[in-house]
Amino acid sequence: MRARAGLDDPVERFRVRPGAVTALRVCGGDRVDVIDPHGRQPAELTVLSADPAAVPGTVPDAPASVLRRLVAGPDEEGFAAARILTLLSQHRIDQHAAVATRLFDGRSPAGARAGFGVDADAVVLVAAPASPMSPAAEDPNPPSEVWVEVRRADPRRLEPAELPEPLAEPLYDMRIDARTASAYEVRAGQFIQVIDVQGRQCSDFLAFDAHSLHDGTEYGLDATTTRTVGGGAYPRPGLAGKFFDPRARPLVEVVRDTVGRHDTFALACTAKYYADLGYPGHVNCTDNFNATLSRFGVTARAGWPALNLFYNTAFDADHQLISDEPWSRAGDYVLFRACTDLVCASSACPDDIDPSNGWMPTDIHVRVYDSTRRFSVALGHRLTPDADTVLTRPTAFATRTRALTQQFSEYRGYWLPTAYDNFGPQHEYWACRERAAVMDLSALRKFEILGPDAEALLQATLTRNIRRLARGQVVYSAMCTEAGGVIDDCTVLRLGENNFRFIGGDPYDGVWLREQADRLGLRQVWIKDSTDHLHNLAVQGPASRDLLAELIWTPPTQPALPELGWFRFLIGRLGGPDGVPLVISRTGYTGELGYELWMHPDTGETVWDAVWEAGQPYGLAPLGLEALELLRVESGLVAAGHEFDDQTDPFEAGIGFTVPLKSKTDDFVGRAALLERQAHPQRLLVGLRLDGNDLAGHGDCVHVGRFQVGVVTSGARSPALGSSIALCRIAVQYAEPGTRVEVGKLDGHRKRLGATVTTLPFYDPDKSRPRS
Numbered sequence: 001m002r003a004r005a006g007l008d009d010p011v012e013r014f015r016v017r018p019g020a021v022t023a024l025r026v027c028g029g030d031r032v033d034v035i036d037p038h039g040r041q042p043a044e045l046t047v048l049s050a051d052p053a054a055v056p057g058t059v060p061d062a063p064a065s066v067l068r069r070l071v072a073g074p075d076e077e078g079f080a081a082a083r084i085l086t087l088l089s090q091h092r093i094d095q096h097a098a099v100a101t102r103l104f105d106g107r108s109p110a111g112a113r114a115g116f117g118v119d120a121d122a123v124v125l126v127a128a129p130a131s132p133m134s135p136a137a138e139d140p141n142p143p144s145e146v147w148v149e150v151r152r153a154d155p156r157r158l159e160p161a162e163l164p165e166p167l168a169e170p171l172y173d174m175r176i177d178a179r180t181a182s183a184y185e186v187r188a189g190q191f192i193q194v195i196d197v198q199g200r201q202c203s204d205f206l207a208f209d210a211h212s213l214h215d216g217t218e219y220g221l222d223a224t225t226t227r228t229v230g231g232g233a234y235p236r237p238g239l240a241g242k243f244f245d246p247r248a249r250p251l252v253e254v255v256r257d258t259v260g261r262h263d264t265f266a267l268a269c270t271a272k273y274y275a276d277l278g279y280p281g282h283v284n285c286t287d288n289f290n291a292t293l294s295r296f297g298v299t300a301r302a303g304w305p306a307l308n309l310f311y312n313t314a315f316d317a318d319h320q321l322i323s324d325e326p327w328s329r330a331g332d333y334v335l336f337r338a339c340t341d342l343v344c345a346s347s348a349c350p351d352d353i354d355p356s357n358g359w360m361p362t363d364i365h366v367r368v369y370d371s372t373r374r375f376s377v378a379l380g381h382r383l384t385p386d387a388d389t390v391l392t393r394p395t396a397f398a399t400r401t402r403a404l405t406q407q408f409s410e411y412r413g414y415w416l417p418t419a420y421d422n423f424g425p426q427h428e429y430w431a432c433r434e435r436a437a438v439m440d441l442s443a444l445r446k447f448e449i450l451g452p453d454a455e456a457l458l459q460a461t462l463t464r465n466i467r468r469l470a471r472g473q474v475v476y477s478a479m480c481t482e483a484g485g486v487i488d489d490c491t492v493l494r495l496g497e498n499n500f501r502f503i504g505g506d507p508y509d510g511v512w513l514r515e516q517a518d519r520l521g522l523r524q525v526w527i528k529d530s531t532d533h534l535h536n537l538a539v540q541g542p543a544s545r546d547l548l549a550e551l552i553w554t555p556p557t558q559p560a561l562p563e564l565g566w567f568r569f570l571i572g573r574l575g576g577p578d579g580v581p582l583v584i585s586r587t588g589y590t591g592e593l594g595y596e597l598w599m600h601p602d603t604g605e606t607v608w609d610a611v612w613e614a615g616q617p618y619g620l621a622p623l624g625l626e627a628l629e630l631l632r633v634e635s636g637l638v639a640a641g642h643e644f645d646d647q648t649d650p651f652e653a654g655i656g657f658t659v660p661l662k663s664k665t666d667d668f669v670g671r672a673a674l675l676e677r678q679a680h681p682q683r684l685l686v687g688l689r690l691d692g693n694d695l696a697g698h699g700d701c702v703h704v705g706r707f708q709v710g711v712v713t714s715g716a717r718s719p720a721l722g723s724s725i726a727l728c729r730i731a732v733q734y735a736e737p738g739t740r741v742e743v744g745k746l747d748g749h750r751k752r753l754g755a756t757v758t759t760l761p762f763y764d765p766d767k768s769r770p771r772s
Contacts, residue, residue, distance in 0.1 A: 012150045018143035019130030029153030030118040038144040039110035039526045044100035048091040049122035057116050064100035066127035075374050079168045133533040135598045136571040136581040140448045142530040164331040168373045176364040179350035181288035189371030192336040196310050199330040200358030202349040204268040204285050204306035207251045210341040219245040223265035223305050256335035258380030258389045261327040263311035267303040285347040296343045325355040395442035396535040396604025414443040419624040429630050431621035436541035439623035446530040447510045449500040453525035461516050465664040469494045474567045478650045478658045480670030484677050485646035505640050535601045540594030543618040591635025633716040636761030642713045649677045654685030684735040690724040691754040701744040709734045
């Protein structure tokens, strides 16, 4: 991935993923800098050039381990590998004998650089070697990304890459010039990639059933049918699922979307739109579509309802349609799969009188790929506005969970099951409460905090007293802003004197911790993202201890699983001393006795199979997100974006016990604000028992009489209690148990649900079950 501030910026920046290779062309006079942004990550640099001294200072002194392992294949990674292998072949280099200059050692500091001048034209291959990280390693070091900066002697000598590399070999490429539209035919099963070339450029998309067109009937994308069948609001961020014609037959489905924000099914711009704004005769998408579709016999229209890709509209609180500049960046795309033979049309919108195209219309590019290709289903996420897109990925247990259900949702960058076929949320819930359940929780973010300054960093950034954390112990904590708002909640494991494992929910946690390390001048600490090297299963329920005791072997230096204390962890193996290495913590998110098993993804299927087989005599069931929501609300457990955010302090969020202001005298981020907030509380988290069976939902207003006194943060119908319950953040004046309030529905006044304030948690208030 290449990033550049602009044509006049002489520096190009490339990201190299762990285990991947990035190729870049350089010219005489350029300078190449390889950067280890997070530390302790080696790099391999291989120079391909007719001049053996093209890049002085590079000495091939090690095997090019990443190059030697590349394998071409039909999927996206295999296609990328094929391109690199072609480069090696063109330079007559035997892949299995390739060598490289090894950069950085195992202790390089965060931000370490290695710079090289360039004397002659060359292709430079930069790789980031990636070895599996053992979850039980004494000094874990998950592989991380490498960055490359190329400072051009002549920024205009190499034209900037205006398109991302193809996902596979295209059947055809088609440029849609600014202010134009083009129609094209696609066969069933083929893939359509619509690319925003320069960013912030709206592209309208139309599709028609080709067979019906041949018979003289038009069946195209239909907004009302699609909204009704899919259940989505109009408009809504992102594109999801299939898009239908008026017969409720699917025409296209979205496979991948790197933007996540569009306007769906508004009219493509029309002649009337421009004329009404004082621009008669302005070129418009509708007329462009009419012209290009005429050869397929499509009847001209005054306005075309379309998928408005890369556009940015919304309805405000007054239900007014508003728009602003698109969110898309250069190279963003949407990938469709054709559900039947189609006639499609795409535009590069000509609107230059408002922000819909960033005030300057640019090109759109379309690629079509063969139906035999395989692409992952994914949405794109950017950790920060200038970060590369990261696509949704499966977990280590995907092959096993997919065999049990097709009900998945995108959760913080991973696909997780919402419910399981032949089970269902109620069954899964009762299995956890009465027997045992197993759940994929791999979307949690894991960071290895390593080095002599590791304890000091966590002590200065978390509310808990990390100095008191013993080896083998787990602590639950909050991480706050200077104003006292909660950035995230987390658990921290102490693996050694200078080794901690931070587990949170937000991928931004690692960025923030690195920023704090820099601010505090802590140079001997490494914050390494281990999320993709530690996937985890939660085994929860009254039978979880007996179930796992049959599976987990522990050495004499570790406690046996039946003796493991609450919020403690052990390092063991599956089945025996030669089995899969595991970290097992006695933690969970269900309010029941339970454990979490942490392993490398390569061994995930083995662990799932062992747990599944051992669990059958205990009535083990899989557990999806819907059942988990019932369990955690009953147990009064908080969730990001519901009970807390950066505008809510831990006391308001119901986790004030994580802020020991009296016993932790060391300063930490937010301490001063939390002292003030504790002394003058405004709101508290309480429970509500609703009078009837209507559900209260997140964001519902809570009233005493005319005026609002609180807001529902989460709601559920409790199977154990047989009633509707809710978590509510409420003014302290109304937080006393027994206080009568009303939950407002509709506009907050026309429908009110009676409720009574109660203490939390609703279920097992003494936490006797997880402690048992």
